[in-house]
Amino acid sequence: MSVFEDAKQxxxxxxxNWAKEHRYQIQDIKFTLHVWRRSTxxxxxxxxxxxxVIVVIxxxxxxxxxxxxxxxxxxLTPPSWEHLCGTDQVGRDILxxxxxxxxxxxxISVMVVGVSAFIGVILGLISGYFEGKIDEAIMRITDMFFxxxxxxxxxxxxxxxxxxIGNTMLAxxxxxxxxxxxxxxxxxxxxxxxTYIEAAESIGASHIRKMFLHILPMILHLILVQGTLxxxxxxxxxxxxxxxxxxAQPPSPEWGIMVSQGRQYxxxxxxxxxxxxxxxxxxxxGFNLLGDGLRDVLDVxxxx
Amino acid sequence: MAFVLFGVLVISFVLIYIVPGxxxxxxxxxxxxxxxxxxxxxxxxxxxxxxxxxxxLWKLLxxxxxxxxxxxxxxxxxxxxxxxxxxxxxxxSMIFAVAMGIPLGIISAVKKDTxxxxxxRIFAIFGISVPVYxxxxxxxxxxxxxxxxxPGPGRLDPYVTVPPRVxxxxxxxxxxxxxxxxxxxALHHMIMPCFVLxxxxxxxxxxxxxxxxxxxxxKEYIRTAKAKGLKQRVVIxxxxxxxxxxxxxxxxxxxxxxxxxxxxLTETIFAWNGLGQYATRASLYLDFLPVMGVxxxxxxVYSLTNLLVDILYxxxxxxxxxx
Numbered sequence: 183m184s185v186f187e188d189a190k191q192x193x194x195x196x197x198x199n200w201a202k203e204h205r206y207q208i209q210d211i212k213f214t215l216h217v218w219r220r221s222t223x224x225x226x227x228x229x230x231x232x233x234x235v236i237v238v239i240x241x242x243x244x245x246x247x248x249x250x251x252x253x254x255x256x257x258l259t260p261p262s263w264e265h266l267c268g269t270d271q272v273g274r275d276i277l278x279x280x281x282x283x284x285x286x287x288x289x290i291s292v293m294v295v296g297v298s299a300f301i302g303v304i305l306g307l308i309s310g311y312f313e314g315k316i317d318e319a320i321m322r323i324t325d326m327f328f329x330x331x332x333x334x335x336x337x338x339x340x341x342x343x344x345x346x347i348g349n350t351m352l353a354x355x356x357x358x359x360x361x362x363x364x365x366x367x368x369x370x371x372x373x374x375x376x377t378y379i380e381a382a383e384s385i386g387a388s389h390i391r392k393m394f395l396h397i398l399p400m401i402l403h404l405i406l407v408q409g410t411l412x413x414x415x416x417x418x419x420x421x422x423x424x425x426x427x428x429x430a431q432p433p434s435p436e437w438g439i440m441v442s443q444g445r446q447y448x449x450x451x452x453x454x455x456x457x458x459x460x461x462x463x464x465x466x467x468g469f470n471l472l473g474d475g476l477r478d479v480l481d482v483x484x485x486x
Numbered sequence: 487m488a489f490v491l492f493g494v495l496v497i498s499f500v501l502i503y504i505v506p507g508x509x510x511x512x513x514x515x516x517x518x519x520x521x522x523x524x525x526x527x528x529x530x531x532x533x534x535x536x537x538x539x540x541x542x543l544w545k546l547l548x549x550x551x552x553x554x555x556x557x558x559x560x561x562x563x564x565x566x567x568x569x570x571x572x573x574x575x576x577x578x579s580m581i582f583a584v585a586m587g588i589p590l591g592i593i594s595a596v597k598k599d600t601x602x603x604x605x606x607r608i609f610a611i612f613g614i615s616v617p618v619y620x621x622x623x624x625x626x627x628x629x630x631x632x633x634x635x636x637p638g639p640g641r642l643d644p645y646v647t648v649p650p651r652v653x654x655x656x657x658x659x660x661x662x663x664x665x666x667x668x669x670x671x672a673l674h675h676m677i678m679p680c681f682v683l684x685x686x687x688x689x690x691x692x693x694x695x696x697x698x699x700x701x702x703x704x705k706e707y708i709r710t711a712k713a714k715g716l717k718q719r720v721v722i723x724x725x726x727x728x729x730x731x732x733x734x735x736x737x738x739x740x741x742x743x744x745x746x747x748x749x750x751l752t753e754t755i756f757a758w759n760g761l762g763q764y765a766t767r768a769s770l771y772l773d774f775l776p777v778m779g780v781x782x783x784x785x786x787v788y789s790l791t792n793l794l795v796d797i798l799y800x801x802x803x804x805x806x807x808x809x
Contacts, residue, residue, distance in 0.1 A: 474611060
């Protein structure tokens, strides 16, 4: 018993010490969370994002029907208690397809944002940190990408490689990384002349160490905000590619394809096209609200 | 700028040609192998990449963008045919976007943290979250199929005879031909696609206007102006707006490029026979010279708008001019 009590006391002491040592950081985090929680819109965004993740995880359990099951006799039925979102042109349950489609959308957006942010941030770090010729080269390349019509390029890549979900991701990632590179570079330039970087250098920190341990953490919030906002944009672009036939292919329950296929029936059966589109809107809205709120909170200049 | 455009060329060329896509097979999957071989040789698809590229560049310098396998017309001809429709769509949308975005941003900043501000901000976030292909479909359902207030897809009603083509811009052509009825009809057809596209542009403009207005409102000279006893309206229009709208000009420039791209999807929904539909059809048929042509054209327009914005910027902001 006493041994247990002893250990508990020791642990408590350790925690206390840690809290005391880091009290400023803890205060800062608490304050940030406090400000964030007050922003209703941001909380709504967070709610949508969490709901999306839950739907994605539980998709097979909560979808009422099989998203691929045809039932021609039951085609184009309007929303009812049996089929909450109605059925499509071959009698598939639209709600089930929307639920399963969420997996595709979230996967695409997470992968694209992850990959493009990873590549972009590394190049941006190098560019801002070393400056000189490397910087010049990398920035000229990003310039080119900014002059590109991104959607057309993504279309061309997707078409050339053959339309599929994987190639959609590649195509969008290929046109998205320059934004992160610019953002990271601007961040690096702002803080690389701070005294603490000089201090790190004076005790012999290597370039890699300075870049990744001293500079990267300070610009991570910029990337986080941009990444969140980008999630919404990527979902829109991916669904757009699906919509024009250069993304995921039928019978995949991808949202863009569903909007596109439902277009033939909009004169009488409005639900076939609009309800899957609604899913796109809500998801994109969620990420945009969340990103907007995060920016207000994390941008120190704006909150004080 | 020339460097950037050359880069655009190289990247798109390499990307498009490095992958084994075959236009002949895509247009007609039943084509026999000997025919495919023959066409490939005729069109130069069997040459090494660098040779194809230098040939392309050489022709480009002479204003020749190659021929489209799909339409069998020179790409330049197709571009001239389809470009005006897209520019018209994007330009009218831009007017919508500015007309909606700037007032919203101003109201939002002046009435900061009120219901109006929240409403305007939610609208702005909506604008970037709603895909044009969905909004377009919803508007068609409501205003065309159910209410019947708006005309359906297309640029003119089927019973309206198309005015002779002079500039390719339908509105201008109607005026040249003195056809007020066709002009009104074309304008009516533009409302929905331009609203849909303009909404996307308005969002960015409203956000930028709001944030720069807020920044300027905090400046000392605004306090001075207020202390002098100037009316709120005068302070806002003369002192705040003049300074706040400068960064907005940049956003408008960038937005224009965005609208050109957005028109790709909008055109599909509203059966708008422009560059977007052309590029989409060409991509689906793996017919890449047209895609290259469109990419290049949009990149040029994009770069030109940026250049124009830079010049305008110096004109609007005397501090830059002097510096």
